[in-house]
Structures are given as structure tokens and as C-alpha cells.
Amino acid sequence: MSPNTTTSDLEARYGERYRWLLLLAVMVGTMASIMSSTIVNVAVPDMSRHFILGPSRAQWVSSGFMVAMTVSMLTTPWLLSRYGYRRTYAGAMWLLLVGGISGGLAGDYGLVLAARVAEGLAAGVVQPIPAIIILRTFHPSEQGRASGLFGMGVVLAPAIGPSIGGILVDLFGWRSIFFMVVPFCLASLWMARKFVPSTAPSGLAATRNGASLDWRGLLLASVGTLCLLNGMVQLRSGSLPVAGSLLGAAVLALVAFIAWQRYLARHHGAPLMDLALFGYRQFSMGSIVAVIYGTALFGSTYLLPVYMQVGLKLSASYVGAILLPAGLVLAATIAFVGRLADKQPTYLLVSIGLALLACSFALMTTIGLGTAIWVLVAWAVLGRIGLGFILPSLNLGAMRPLDKALIPQGSSAINFLRMLGGATGVSLCGIVLEWRLAAHGDSFENPLTSPERLMAFNESFLMLAGLCALALVAAWQLRTEKT
Incomplete structure (x- = not known):
């Protein structure tokens, strides 16, 4: 295929279905990048034993990836402008592939860390691209459905990935986790060659083609x-x-x-970040929501499993069985809400999602040691329904008002802020939880649970509920001004 293939060339070849094929192509690569970010957690204990690592050194397997991914998101607009869409996307997939293979074959912990940083750099570059393509390729009446379809596929990766990863670690050891991304990367490279245009999907000329990074x-x-x-x-x-x-x-x-x-x-x-973005009220408010939402999402992803295992004394496999239905409900909700986003105001959908998420956290405080498991499952599912309302709606609500030339910058910035909030959310939940445990005279060293321990978890959940309520104020400002 010609290295200078445009969207018009590909539309002529594949017809009306082309934009959906393009979305599928970038969805496969994004699934690979998200899987690489979440699945490694199940391999950390096995890896720690293999390399004889302490907790602080082992933590850098996740932290190194997170820092690299968060920062590299800011380079995506420049890379797209300088090298085009196909070369940027394919380059990131090659880097992710090399990182996966290198990490799986590494005999030294330093090489494992380098591989994780490489994977993080690739994941950061890739993740803003789908939102750019959706806003530039799809008609506004289809953007919600496209976001829903994309979100459903991407959410399934972290929902199912750790379960498959746990089986692979048990059967083949920690190295198998790195190799899981290989088939996804190969498929995405093949699809990129066929469906991803070399120029911007909207046909807009690059605005910073000669500028240096x-x-x-x-x-x-x-x-x-x-x-x-x-x-x-x-x-x-x-x-x-x-x-x-x-x-x-x-x-x-x-x-x-x-x-x-x-x-x-x-x-x-x-x-690197065009501050003119924040001159758009909806984008500024969407950015605030993205930071708080990232904090609550990643914080709860840490807090819920710890709560179930350390607070309620459920086994790890039981926790996985409880959270899997919630993940599947999340995927189905995203697909449903995506269609709603084409007809309903996005600020309303984001607000509903935040309200449901806040209620889910608040209702966790009603659970005690004798509470039936179905109640815990119900509150977890309610929170995932809330997430399903937010995910396909937030980017659309924040970025639709932007000038088309600012869309790459907008996608990069809002993803960066969401990941920054997420990265701090895990530590924030840990800090609040340990503070409240100490206040109630308990600690993680104590193998037994108690009502006091549950009280410390409840206060941490209420903190997350408060953050979601705070984000609601900003989400309401996503509504467009009447003219």
C-alpha cells in the first residue's frame, strides 16, 4: 500500500464501512496497550521471587510503566503531525511488541524494567489516537455509538486479562504475561497497514509539520x-x-x-500542551472531571480488592469471581450509553454516571461481616454501571466544542490528566486507608479483621464518594451554552 494513502483513498476502496474498520484497527492496538498496563500485576509475586526483589523494587514494574505512559501521551499530537497517523501508530505497536518480547526473554531485572518503560511509552502514544479518529472521522450522530463500541472492546481487556494472566502465570510463569501482547500487536500492525491512513482522518493538513518537539x-x-x-x-x-x-x-x-x-x-x-484548550469552558470542566474521575477509578480499583481480601477476608479467586460480572456489566453499559450519547446531552450522561458511582461508594458502608455476598456484588455492579455512563460521554462532551485542529492536543491533554489523576488515586486511597486504620487502632500487620477495620475502609469509600460528588459540579458545566 502507498505510504501516502489518505482517508479518501481508503473510503473509495472500502466504502461506507471503512470508518468502522479504522476504529477496529486502533481498538485492537489500544486493547494491547491497556492489557499490558493491567495484566502484569498478577505476575509481580512470581517475578519478585525469581529476581529476589523487595516490595519497593517490585513496585517499579508498575510505576515505571505508569510514568512512561502518562508523559508520552503529551507527545502524540507532535508525532501525528510529524510522522502521520499510520507511521506513528505502527511505530508504537512495534515498540510495544519489542517491549513484550524483550521483557519475556529478559534474564535481568533491569532489562525487565526497560521493557516495561518501552511498553509504557508505546501505550501512552496510542491511547489518545482513538478519540481523535472518532471525532474527526465519524459524523456527530455516530460519535456516541463509535465511542460505545470502542469502549466496550477496550474495557473487556482489563476485565478478562487478569483472569487469563493468572492462569498463564500458574502454568508457565511470569514470562508468559509479557508474551500475551504479541498476537494483539501483530494483528494491529496488519490492520494498520490496511486501514490506518497516513494523513489526518479528517483530511486536515498538519499544522506543525516543521516544528521540533x-x-x-x-x-x-x-x-x-x-x-x-x-x-x-x-x-x-x-x-x-x-x-x-x-x-x-x-x-x-x-x-x-x-x-x-x-x-x-x-x-x-x-x-507540548496548547493552553488555548482551556479557553473552552467545556474542555476545562471536562479536564477537572477527568482528573477526579481518574483518581476515583484507579483508587477504587486498588481499594475494592484490598477491601474484599483484607476487610471481608474473601479469597483472591472469590474476589475475581465477584468482580468479573461487574466488568461484563460495564462493557454492556458502555455499548448502550454510546448509543444514548448520540441523542442525549453528554453532560447529563456524565452526571448520571458520577452520581451512580458516588452512590456505589457510599453504599459500600452498609456492608458488614455478616452481609450476604449478593449485596456486595450489587453495589460493585452499580459502580460499574456508573463508569459505563461516564466513559463514552466524557471525551465527547469535553472535545466536541474544540476547533478540529485542536482535537489531537485535546485528546492528548485530557488522557494525560486522567492518567495523572489515576496514578495519584492509588496512593491517595492507600494513604487515607492507612491513616484511618491507625486512627481505629488497627494495621495491615494484624491478620484478623474487625468492625473497626471495616470502619476504616468505609471512611475511605466515603472519601471517594465525596470526590465523585465534587466532580458532579464540574460535569454539569459540560453543557453547551444557549445562543
Whole structure:
């Protein structure tokens, strides 16, 4: 196929179904990147034994990936402008493939970490691309359905992946986890060659084709992200002076980043994040929702399994069986809400989702040691229904008002902010939980559970419910102004 194939060429070849084939192509790659981010957690104990690692060193298998993915999201608009859609997407898939194979074959922990960072860089570049394609390729009346279909496929990866990963680790060891992404990467590379255009899907010309990457901005964003995440980890471990220094450095890096982006914009440079995005009210409010939503989503992903195992004393396999129906309900809800998003205001759908999520967290406080399991399943399912309302609606509500030339920047920025919120959410939940455990005279060292321990978990869930209620205020501002 010609290296300069445009959307028009591909539409002429494949007809009306082409935009759905394009969506499927990027969905497979995104599923691979999301799977690589979540599935490795089941392999950490086996990997720790193999390399004789302590908890802090083992944690970098996940943290290194998360930092690399979060920061590399900011480079996606420049890469798309500089190298085109097909080369950028295929390049990221090649990097993910090489990372998976290298990690699976590595005989040294340093090589495993390098492979995880490579996978994180690839995952970060890929994840903003689907939203750009949906907003540029699909008619507004189809964008919700496209978001729903894409979201349903992507959510199934983390819902099913860990269960399959656990079986693979038991049968073949931790190396098999890295190889799981290989077939997905190969399929996505084949589909990219057939369906992903070399130019922007909307036919818009690249606006920054000759500009160089904003390396200073990228360095400031990287330093700020690293300091923030490590500061939260130190805060959790009780090293207050170190935590304060790191969090202070993160604030300084943020201030310097904003100042540098403004300077580039004033002098006709190419900033890593175009701050003109935040001149759109809906995008600004959507960004606030994205940060809080990411915090609640990732925080609850950490808190729920710990609650079930440490608080309610359920086995790991039992916890997996409880959470699997919730994951399947989430996938079905996303598909349903995607269709609603073509007809109903997105701010209303996001608000309903946040309200359901807040109710789910609040209702967790009604569960005791003698409560029937079906009640726990019901509240978990209610929360996943709430997530299903938010996922296909938030990006559409925040980015539809943007000028088409700003859509790549918007997708990159809102994904970055959501992941930043998510990365801090896990530490935040850990900090609040350990604080409340200590306040109730308990700790994780105690093998027995108690009503006091459940009270500490309940207070952590109420904190998440409060965050969702706070996000509701911003979500209501996603509505378009009447003219």
C-alpha cells in the first residue's frame, strides 16, 4: 500500500464501512496497550521471587510503566503531525511488541524494567489516537455509538486479562504475561497497514509539520510527574520531609511548565500542551472531571480488592469471581450509553454516571461481616454501571466544542490528566486507608479483621464518594451554552 494513502483513498476502496474498520484497527492496538498496563500485576509475586526483589523494587514494574505512559501521551499530537497517523501508530505497536518480547526473554531485572518503560511509552502514544479518529472521522450522530463500541472492546481487556494472566502465570510463569501482547500487536500492525491512513482522518493538513518537539516542556512534565508520584509514595510510607520536598518540586515543575508553554505560544512556537484548550469552558470542566474521575477509578480499583481480601477476608479467586460480572456489566453499559450519547446531552450522561458511582461508594458502608455476598456484588455492579455512563460521554462532551485542529492536543491533554489523576488515586486511597486504620487502632500487620477495620475502609469509600460528588459540579458545566 502507498505510504501516502489518505482517508479518501481508503473510503473509495472500502466504502461506507471503512470508518468502522479504522476504529477496529486502533481498538485492537489500544486493547494491547491497556492489557499490558493491567495484566502484569498478577505476575509481580512470581517475578519478585525469581529476581529476589523487595516490595519497593517490585513496585517499579508498575510505576515505571505508569510514568512512561502518562508523559508520552503529551507527545502524540507532535508525532501525528510529524510522522502521520499510520507511521506513528505502527511505530508504537512495534515498540510495544519489542517491549513484550524483550521483557519475556529478559534474564535481568533491569532489562525487565526497560521493557516495561518501552511498553509504557508505546501505550501512552496510542491511547489518545482513538478519540481523535472518532471525532474527526465519524459524523456527530455516530460519535456516541463509535465511542460505545470502542469502549466496550477496550474495557473487556482489563476485565478478562487478569483472569487469563493468572492462569498463564500458574502454568508457565511470569514470562508468559509479557508474551500475551504479541498476537494483539501483530494483528494491529496488519490492520494498520490496511486501514490506518497516513494523513489526518479528517483530511486536515498538519499544522506543525516543521516544528521540533518541545523537549523542555517534555522534561518539565516528566520531572513533575515523577516528583508527584514519588512524593505520594513517600507520603504513604511516612517519610514526610522527603514527601514534602518531592511534592514541592512537583508544584515548581508545574508552574515552570505552564510558564514555558505560554512563552512558546506567545513566540509562535509549538508547545507540548496548547493552553488555548482551556479557553473552552467545556474542555476545562471536562479536564477537572477527568482528573477526579481518574483518581476515583484507579483508587477504587486498588481499594475494592484490598477491601474484599483484607476487610471481608474473601479469597483472591472469590474476589475475581465477584468482580468479573461487574466488568461484563460495564462493557454492556458502555455499548448502550454510546448509543444514548448520540441523542442525549453528554453532560447529563456524565452526571448520571458520577452520581451512580458516588452512590456505589457510599453504599459500600452498609456492608458488614455478616452481609450476604449478593449485596456486595450489587453495589460493585452499580459502580460499574456508573463508569459505563461516564466513559463514552466524557471525551465527547469535553472535545466536541474544540476547533478540529485542536482535537489531537485535546485528546492528548485530557488522557494525560486522567492518567495523572489515576496514578495519584492509588496512593491517595492507600494513604487515607492507612491513616484511618491507625486512627481505629488497627494495621495491615494484624491478620484478623474487625468492625473497626471495616470502619476504616468505609471512611475511605466515603472519601471517594465525596470526590465523585465534587466532580458532579464540574460535569454539569459540560453543557453547551444557549445562543
